[in-house]
Amino acid sequence: MKKTSIAALLLVISAVLAVYIGYQKFFPQAELPYDDDQEGLSDQIVFKFSHVVAENTPKGQAAAKFAELVDKKSNGTIQIVVFPNGSLYSDIEEISALKDEQVHLIAPSTSKLGMLSAEWGVLDLPFAFPNYEAIIKGVHGPIGEKLLQSLEKEGLKGLAHWPNGLKQITTNKGPVIEPEDLAGQNFRIMQSDIIQAQYGLLGAVAQQESFNSTFNLIEEGKVDGEENTISNIYSRKFYTVQKHLTITEHGYLGYAVMMNQDVWDRQSEETQQILLEAMEETTAWNDENAHKLNEEQLALIKENSSIQIHELSGPEKQRWIKKLNPLYEEYGEVIGKELMENLRELRESYSFED
């Protein structure tokens, strides 16, 4: 750099400094005022919790409950800041955001974890759980525990399963009563090979798209329908753009709550203990609340819309089970013997109502 340019640069820096010092001297009120509410804030630990659903859903309410319990148990020194509705990350982005430590807690639907390891597919098998009670036994028993442990190899710390409930089918081409009724239809599904194969067996086309794009895809006629729990159908207003809802209860939808293992390891024992206790209480609370919310919101859909609702009868359900049964054979090996055996035992202890 030439001598003249260096001199000019120094002159500009001196002028800026002089203006700044003068400003501080003559306008001391420009400094941040003292605020005793802010005292101790530098000692606060803040965890960002991102999820994609609305606040009036099982996951939305469980995340809020968890934040409240952590706040109480830590006397306000640990804060969980919840970002609902995919406002921070979409379901497609959130796992890598967690791995990159951009966010500290997520609770993706377990169907989306098949992209990490194939075992998670066990929860996507059609009619894996005959009812909500079987779900609770499955995800809080050996099946759920093994799945959470499988996150370790991904550098993730599995904290809990938060069930939402059983999935139903909505479409504009109906009514859907027999499995054959889906032939030729186009569905939005979650990111899961087994769900994709399920629609293939039914002669339908399935598109793996983000949750937050689903309403528009239906409204713009880019898909005929989708599958989801009542709480997602209600809170995202899918029922307002769909003509038919079939209570199929054909699949599980629930969440694996997780943190980045390195972030977990950096926490003190006391913080870990608070998070674990709050998680345990929230999980027990969610088991009750999720079921209740799905029932209440089905009643609200019935009350507030003209959507045609069909509930599969026992014999109709048996025909769906039979039609989709080949997926157990097709995916058993990639899911693994032990998990398949655990699921077989669980299913045998229940029966599908006729």
Ligand code: LMR
């Ligand atoms: C979906 O993508 O349909 C669901 O997984 C959304 C959710 O998180 O419940």
